[in-house]
Amino acid sequence: xxxxxxxxxxxxxxxxxxxxxxxxxxxxxxxxxxxxxxxxxxxxxxxxxxxxxxxxxxxxxxxxxxxxxxxxxxxxxxxxxxxxxxxxxxxxxxxxxxxxxxxxxxxxxxxxxxxxxxxxxxxxxxxxxxxxxxxxxxxxxxxxxxxxxxxxxxxxxxxxxxxxxxxxxxxxxxxxxxxxxxxxxxxxxxxxxxxxxxxxxxxxxxxxxxxxxxxxxxxxxxxxxxxxxxxxxxxxxxxxxxxxxxxxxxxxxxxxxxxxxxxxxxxxxxxxxxxxxxxxxxxxxxxxxxxxxxxxxxxxxxxxxxxxxxxxxxxxxxxxxxxxxxxxxxxxxxxxxxxxxxxxxxxxxxxxxxxxxxxxxxxxxxxxxxxxxxxxxxxxxxxxxxxxxxxxxxxxxxxxxxxxxxxxxxxxxxxxxxxxxxxxxxxxxxxxxxxxxxxxxxxxxxxxxxxxxxxxxxxxxxxxxxxxxxxxxxxxxxxxxxxxxxxxxxxx
Amino acid sequence: xxxxxxxxxxxxxxxxxxxxxxxxxxxxxxxxxxxxxxxxxxxxxxxxxxxxxxxxxxxxxxxxxxxxxxxxxxxxxxxxxxxxxxxxxxxxxxxxxxxxxxxxxxxxxxxxxxxxxxxxxxxxxxxxxxxxxxxxxxxxxxxxxxxxxxxxxxxxxxxxxxxxxxxxxxxxxxxxxxxxxxxxxxxxxxxxxxxxxxxxxxxxxxxxxxxxxxxxxxxxxxxxxxxxxxxxxxxxxxxxxxxxxxxxxxxxxxxxxxxxxxxxxxxxxxxxxxxxxxxxxxxxxxxxxxxxxxxxxxxxxxxxxxxxxxxxxxxxxxxxxxxxxxxxxxxxxxxxxxxxxxxxxxxxxxxxxxxxxxxxxxxxxxxxxxxxxxxxxxxxxxxxxxxxxxxxxxxxxxxxxxxxxxxxxxxxxxxxxxxxxxxxxxxxxxxxxxxxxxxxxxxxxxxxxxxxxxxxxxxxxxxxxxxxxxxxxxxxxxxxxxxxxxxxxxxx
Numbered sequence: 015x016x017x018x019x020x021x022x023x024x025x026x027x028x029x030x031x032x033x034x035x036x037x038x039x040x041x042x043x044x045x046x047x048x049x050x051x052x053x054x055x056x057x058x059x060x061x062x063x064x065x066x067x068x069x070x071x072x073x074x075x076x077x078x079x080x081x082x083x084x085x086x087x088x089x090x091x092x093x094x095x096x097x098x099x100x101x102x103x104x105x106x107x108x109x110x111x112x113x114x115x116x117x118x119x120x121x122x123x124x125x126x127x128x129x130x131x132x133x134x135x136x137x138x139x140x141x142x143x144x145x146x147x148x149x150x151x152x153x154x155x156x157x158x159x160x161x162x163x164x165x166x167x168x169x170x171x172x173x174x175x176x177x178x179x180x181x182x183x184x185x186x187x188x189x190x191x192x193x194x195x196x197x198x199x200x201x202x203x204x205x206x207x208x209x210x211x212x213x214x215x216x217x218x219x220x221x222x223x224x225x226x227x228x229x230x231x232x233x234x235x236x237x238x239x240x241x242x243x244x245x246x247x248x249x250x251x252x253x254x255x256x257x258x259x260x261x262x263x264x265x266x267x268x269x270x271x272x273x274x275x276x277x278x279x280x281x282x283x284x285x286x287x288x289x290x291x292x293x294x295x296x297x298x299x300x301x302x303x304x305x306x307x308x309x310x311x312x313x314x315x316x317x318x319x320x321x322x323x324x325x326x327x328x329x330x331x332x333x334x335x336x337x338x339x340x341x342x343x344x345x346x347x348x349x350x351x352x353x354x355x356x357x358x359x360x361x362x363x364x365x366x367x368x369x370x371x372x373x374x375x376x377x378x379x380x381x382x383x384x385x386x387x388x389x390x391x392x393x394x395x396x397x398x399x400x401x402x403x404x405x406x407x408x409x410x411x412x413x414x415x416x417x418x419x420x421x422x423x424x425x426x427x428x429x430x431x432x433x434x435x436x437x438x439x440x441x442x443x444x445x446x447x448x449x450x451x452x453x454x455x456x457x458x459x460x461x462x463x464x465x466x467x468x469x470x471x472x473x474x475x476x477x478x479x480x481x482x483x484x485x486x487x488x489x490x491x492x493x494x495x496x497x498x499x500x501x502x503x504x505x506x
Numbered sequence: 507x508x509x510x511x512x513x514x515x516x517x518x519x520x521x522x523x524x525x526x527x528x529x530x531x532x533x534x535x536x537x538x539x540x541x542x543x544x545x546x547x548x549x550x551x552x553x554x555x556x557x558x559x560x561x562x563x564x565x566x567x568x569x570x571x572x573x574x575x576x577x578x579x580x581x582x583x584x585x586x587x588x589x590x591x592x593x594x595x596x597x598x599x600x601x602x603x604x605x606x607x608x609x610x611x612x613x614x615x616x617x618x619x620x621x622x623x624x625x626x627x628x629x630x631x632x633x634x635x636x637x638x639x640x641x642x643x644x645x646x647x648x649x650x651x652x653x654x655x656x657x658x659x660x661x662x663x664x665x666x667x668x669x670x671x672x673x674x675x676x677x678x679x680x681x682x683x684x685x686x687x688x689x690x691x692x693x694x695x696x697x698x699x700x701x702x703x704x705x706x707x708x709x710x711x712x713x714x715x716x717x718x719x720x721x722x723x724x725x726x727x728x729x730x731x732x733x734x735x736x737x738x739x740x741x742x743x744x745x746x747x748x749x750x751x752x753x754x755x756x757x758x759x760x761x762x763x764x765x766x767x768x769x770x771x772x773x774x775x776x777x778x779x780x781x782x783x784x785x786x787x788x789x790x791x792x793x794x795x796x797x798x799x800x801x802x803x804x805x806x807x808x809x810x811x812x813x814x815x816x817x818x819x820x821x822x823x824x825x826x827x828x829x830x831x832x833x834x835x836x837x838x839x840x841x842x843x844x845x846x847x848x849x850x851x852x853x854x855x856x857x858x859x860x861x862x863x864x865x866x867x868x869x870x871x872x873x874x875x876x877x878x879x880x881x882x883x884x885x886x887x888x889x890x891x892x893x894x895x896x897x898x899x900x901x902x903x904x905x906x907x908x909x910x911x912x913x914x915x916x917x918x919x920x921x922x923x924x925x926x927x928x929x930x931x932x933x934x935x936x937x938x939x940x941x942x943x944x945x946x947x948x949x950x951x952x953x954x955x956x957x958x959x960x961x962x963x964x965x966x967x968x969x970x971x972x973x974x975x976x977x978x979x980x981x982x983x984x985x986x987x988x989x990x991x992x993x994x995x996x997x998x
Contacts, residue, residue, distance in 0.1 A: 147715070185651070348835040348836075372780070
């Protein structure tokens with residue numbers, strides 16, 4: 015499989031107008047006030063991990079690049095906007111000749127990421143950097159949500175293959191298409207979504223629906239026909255009528271009468287309803303007794319990480335899982351709450367950090383142009399902590415590093431014998447893309463390697479250890495001074 | 507606003523390949539077994555209303571029509587499929603010349619719909635009718651989910667306008683674009699999604715983000731600039747620093763110093779964080795005291811129907827709501843579980859009903875080619891019940907109608923003084939579209955009228971009355987006979 019295959023298709027839609035209207039009213043405002051070329055810095059980050067989990071898996075950067083590379087307002091877009099009677103002709107003229115000139119940095123896909131880390135940072139004329147807010151959030155929020163959920167589900171499956179089966183219950187077409195992409199990044203082996211295979215070279219799989227069985231007068235005839243057509247990879251759906259009394263006996267009969275004479279072995283049976291633990295144990299023993307110890311049992315009935323863990327704990331005999339609606343919508347927590355906030359402005363020669371204060375403490379932002387440094391232990395190669403620093407800070411790896419909790423600052427930790435890695439990479443320089451996305455399967459492999467560098471305590475589902483994300487002393491001091499400045503101003 | 511406006515853009519993507527792979531393996535199988543022209547009937551229906559609600563709002567038919575009207579495999583699609591080494595050349599040739607020839611019936615958008623009702627029925631060659639499964643489910647599941655959630659949220663707002671603000675947290679681009687469309691059908695007044703306005707003529711709205719305020723040295727300067735640019739529809743975001751100590755005083759100062767001299771009134775203030783009840787009451791009294799009784803208070807902080815009902819019950823002073831992530835993802839229950847099942851085949855001259863049995867009772871299907879009849883009371887014009895009947899059954903409205911519970915058949919009810927309406931309409935005849943979708947705003951109005959025909963007991967959030975969906979005596983008897991036939995076959 016080759017990502018550069020000529021079979022690949024791209025999303026040809028122009029999504030330039032997929033923008034919250036307020037970005038246009040603000041753009042018109044910046045333009046009117048002569049601020050359009052004011053250089054601003056924005057960070058995209060999230061505040062909380064879904065499902066009370068310990069980590070997230072970054073995803074969506076390739077689609078973000080595609081969007082940023084294709085920003086263009088058509089004449090009809092301009093005419094539509096003119097009819098809103100909200101925008102000046104000068105602003106509409108600016109949009110007509112819009113050219114993206116920002117610098118953009120992002121954490122590459124597949125990296126484990128944590129709350130308050132700038133996953134994407136945009137530097138450029140405020141009117142542009144503001145404009146891309148909706149699509150940055152929409153793209154990264156969606157795919158990171160699904161990649162994270164998929165990683166949890168695949169962890170629960172404990173090495174057994176997981177197939178993504180959710181297209182029909184996804185939230186819209188892209189929910190299916192890009193959701194399947196993110197599910198593979200999170201660890202799924204394959205997808206039912208043919209278009210996602212076509213677009214991203216991720217393996218699409220599938221066998222039969224209940225309708226195939228219903229179409230024939232008897233279940234046996236339906237199975238027989240299938241085995242005749244697909245003798246090499248025969249998987250039968252055995253729960254149309256009754257798994258134990260009808261499905262398994264008919265399957266075994268077909269394996270005996272059709273496959274055996276051809277010298278073929280059956281690939282599997284699939285169960286899509288009923289009591290998974292009971293049915294799979296019973297099926298396993300019936301298959302084994304008939305000499306089909308190598309016939310897989312596939313399960314696909316409203317699964318998620320908790321049900322998978324439960325049925326495996328109960329001794330269910332399952333070889334692979336098809337996971338649908340609860341994966342493709344991240345049902346247990348279907349929102350990834352990424353936000354996009356102004357963090358700095360450029361003066362004549364310096365960077366002026368900006369902060370957003372809030373009555374909700376957790377909504378207070380980290381000011382300034384920053385980066386994320388991941389700190390690894392030199393002996394175990396495990397990730398020990400992330401440190402958010404100002405962009406120009408340097409860490410001398412030969413010296414001990416003091417980390418401290420940004421709220422309870424007396425909680426301090428001295429790190430020695432470590433090395434560091436900058437997480438963000440530049441993806442756009444002055445509006446030109448300077449990064450080539452790996453293939454989806456390469457990203458999946460990368461995600462596997464990088465999550466293996468986290469301690470099991472961070473990866474577990476129940477009460478995971480909170481991975482340390484600390485601020486450098488410089489950044490912490492800067493934040494404190496800005497907080498005091500603003501609260502002093504209206505308390506005085 | 508005119509739905510035929512030349513500003514409208516269409517989704518130009520070819521979504522033919524957005525299909526579960528098993529529909530292709532089954533298609534190849536039908537082809538191989540000479541069954542491709544076997545005429546089959548499939549029903550799309552759902553089994554349970556999200557959020558323990560009492561009703562759903564049908565949505566997505568316009569997009570379904572768009573998909574069915576544009577089915578086409580490109581040469582590259584065929585080449586991609588050939589490389590799967592799964593399909594016969596004859597089947598690939600069939601796909602290359604694929605022409606949709608099915609009949610399709612659907613419940614028009616905006617209708618209240620209930621469990622087990624065939625929302626979409628497809629009749630045609632089994633290979634085709636099977637192929638469209640994924641897109642029918644994906645399209646109707648998504649938009650019906652969001653329209654239903656929006657209707658709940660708008661009901662809670664009790665007449666106050668609700669704006670859809672969720673694009674950034676949607677599950678993919680279409681989650682935002684078509685989610686906004688469905689939200690309007692469910693009752694929202696406007697959306698932040700500019701592209702949805704462009705595509706469907708639904709009003710896009712928006713003012714400022716926190717970044718506008720942060721960009722200026724002081725909140726007052728930021729508000730002043732905004733009021734100068736937008737004196738006619740000035741809405742200020744007042745929670746960047748501190749609502750009561752900074753936001754409201756600065757807003758009032760700007761209303762006094764900028765708008766008043768121009769003879770303009772402020773439109774509103776928006777609060778996006780903090781204690782809604784406390785803040786809005788305090789804001790209201792401060793605005794009133796300053797002479798701005800007509801200035802609206804807009805709230806937009808992680809709202810849903812329950813929070814809206816709560817804060818209004820607590821006396822919060824709110825004039826309109828912006829609702830984001832919990833609407834656009836239907837967060838409380840983000841899956842609409844529609845399924846698509848084979849219900850009949852055509853013999854030489856008759857229709858052979860088909861059933862799917864299951865260990866889960868609720869997964870047993872209603873067999874046969876059917877229709878939905880809604881029964882209205884002649885005096886109140888309220889909907890009394892829906893009756894699922896075989897397609898050729900006729901109800902004589904001059905005679906009393908006996909309804910009975912399909913499980914507890916002794917629960918019977920005699921209806922008199924009623925009239926009936928068939929819910930499904932034909933949308934495709936022999937592959938040609940025979941239905942013109944109303945505009946989104948027309949559908950919204952229709953949904954409002956039709957839901958008003960339900961009793962308040964069906965519409966309420968907590969323990970709603972279960973709307974009656976019964977089977978005709980003929981359909982019930984048919985189902986029983988098929989159930990007995992199959993269970994007898996493997997019990998004997």
